[in-house]
Amino acid sequence: MNQNKNLKTYKIKENVKLRNEQEMEYLSIKDKIIQLQVNTPDITIDETLIGRLSNDKDTDVKKILKKLKLDSEGYGKINDLLKDDQLEEIMIINDKNPVYVYHRREGMMITNITLNNNEIRQIIEKTANQVQRKIDKQTPLLDARLPDGSRINATIPPITPDGPTLTIRKFKKTPITIFDLIRTNTVSTHLAAFLWMIVEGMNAYSSNIIIAGGTGSGKTTTLNCICSFIPPYERVITIEDTLELQINHDHIIRCETRPPNIENKGEITMDMLLKNSLRQRPDKIIVGEVRSKEANTLFGALNTGHSGMGTLHSNSSHETITRLNNPPMNVPKIMINSIDFIIMQKRLYNNKK
Ligand SMILES: Nc1ncnc2c1ncn2[C@@H]1O[C@H](COP(=O)(O)OP(=O)(O)O)[C@@H](O)[C@H]1O
Ligand SMILES: [Mg+2]
Secondary structure, three states, X not given: OHHHHHOEEEOOOOOOOOOHHHHHHHHHHHHHHHHHXXXXXXXXXXXXXXXXXXXXXXXXXXXXXHHHHHHHHOOHHHHHHHHOOOEEEEEEOOOOOOOEEEEOOOEEEEEOOOOOHHHHHHHHHHHHHHOOOOOOXXXXXXXXXXXXXXXXXXXXXXXXXXXXXXXXXXXOOOOOOHHHHHHOOOOOHHHHHHHHHHHHHHHOOOOOEEEEEOOOOOHHHXXXXXXXXXXXXXXXXXXXXXXXXXXXXXXXEEEEOEOOOOOOOOOEOHHHHHHHHHHHXXXXXXXXXXXXXXXXXXXXXHHOOOEEEEEEEOOOHHHHHHHHHOOOOOOOHHHHHHOOEEEEEOOOOOOOO
16 A cells, blocks of 8 residues: 555545435435336436435435436546546556556556445446446456447456456547647657658658557557548548547548457457458558458558558567567568558656656
8 A cells, every 4th residue: 555655646526525424315315216216217306306205304405416416427436537638547456445547647646536346346337338248257357448439448356356447548539649749749840741741642652651669659649640641532441459549531431340249259350350441442551450360461452552551569670570470460571561661669758758
């Protein structure tokens, strides 16, 4: 626990704070409402109803109503965290530690929120319901994308014996643009102009580009930024494991893979999507993250005159080529020539980043 003391605290104002005895009253009213809803699902929940259901004359019906709304519409205590676009990640590891957040400027922080196992389970169930999936002893992990684009990963015992966990990677509503990269000195104006030239292709030839680097080095962000240089008359097809790219382009088809179902059927892989995209007359194929068999298909396409861009996890340009040449990607050496540029990235930590 002491290690948490080294972290800054992200404080949220508690939305509705109930005294202990009010908390009991609140839970009893909530129970009664749930029972009522069985017979009359669209019952209006207002101050009068709460007044009728409460045992205590002094119950603060306004406060109870507000808390009921928060509990039913949102994600309870972590609601405010979900709304803050400055937070990259929200991490719940158990009921003993506070909820952690990763702040875009401040890095890892603790919050003034702690959840009990029940509350954690409730949030997990709620997110699972939203994507029509379930999490139970048989399938104790859940990886899914919420309708707002956020990515969630939840685990429950037995795979995390200490209790349920939840990791939410939030979708940034306002994506980083090339102008942001210039402003924060990630790229110079010269480099930005150069990238523009090679992506746009000056009506002659647009380059095939691999963006490589470690996890969190900003590969996807760079890809997203340089996609703004794709000329408007090009037909773009993107292929991703999880929709992450936010490309501002009218003529675009976005494809996303699908995991196999419980009977291990129905899987749609990157490679299948890529093969399909070649039948869709793409001008530009964009592969979110190249990591397996699809590499071979992609390079086949690049060698037959298609144009493409993608990211790849690796620590040097040399390693990028080695990884492409070897299993599971298996791109023949002779095909590697179709890459025009490898953009290598590294994440720099300057106390922040
Ligand atoms: N140049 C940058 N300056 C500051 N933050 C950045 C920069 N590029 C990316 N980020 C942030 O770093 C995080 C990881 O970036 P991402 O592009 O997803 O990395 P990768 O695809 O390499 O895993 C994101 O939250 C993103 O907003
Ligand atoms: Mg990425």
